[in-house]
Amino acid sequence: MENVQSAHDYIEHHLTFWTVGDGFWGINLDSMLMVWILGITFILGFRYAVSKATSGVPSRLQMLVELVFEFVDGLVKEIFQAQDKLIGPLALTIFVWVFLMNAIDLLPIDFVPAFTRVIGLTHFRDLPSADVNITMSMALGVFILVLGYTFKHKGIKGFIKELTTQPFSSPLLYPVNLVLELVTLISKPISLVYDYSVICTQAR
Structure with a gap:
């Protein structure tokens, strides 16, 4: 050069x-x-x-x-x-x-x-995978697909049940389950983009 x-x-x-x-x-x-x-x-x-x-x-x-x-x-x-x-x-x-x-x-x-x-x-x-825009778009795309197919095959009631009945089975702890599961759900695409960007940056 x-x-x-x-x-x-x-x-x-x-x-x-x-x-x-x-x-x-x-x-x-x-x-x-x-x-x-x-x-x-x-x-x-x-x-x-x-x-x-x-x-x-x-x-x-x-x-x-x-x-x-x-x-x-x-x-x-x-x-x-x-x-x-x-x-x-x-x-x-x-x-x-x-x-x-x-x-x-x-x-x-x-x-x-x-x-x-x-x-x-x-x-x-x-x-291209070193570009955070690419990893973010793919992560969001997969995230939306997961939500879409969950709604399609389980319905809204099944989706809410999945979020509220795990990991604690007691009805009193359903609100706690909801908070924990929502945090886990939202963090998946964010953590994927972050981890992937760090790996690609170190590789290059």
Whole structure:
């Protein structure tokens, strides 16, 4: 890098996003672009594996896809007892998408930015999961989906019962249960974003 003179400048350069706009309305275009590229890669890769699938001797790609599918399907069946045709594909999409985002970190740190500098982009942060906006949006998305499917399969009464009857079974302690469960429920997406951001920051 011609314009980076010190280790501090080098690190700061790699921590700078390709951003359009300022403040709250700023958009990190590099994160958005990488998310879309990885999402399309996932769709096309799995579509290709399915189109080439055979009941005979499977290819390596088919075995990999089947392994991932069976792993995610097993987790879904353990956690989500109700029958729903959309839960499995959603879980598979989130799992593979997040995996691909993190897999970018296995590339040399200058690999993607070197390519983007050729086309005139001086700042390009290629790890989308290091962007708190991406982790927050995914965490909130999953949080909303969890609430939506809980309401769908348990109803409002079942949801309230779940919040008020655990961990204490006494009716006198239902208000305490409600407070504890609400704190736990709300803290899940926040803790996920915080922990994930710390891990990604340390990794990079």
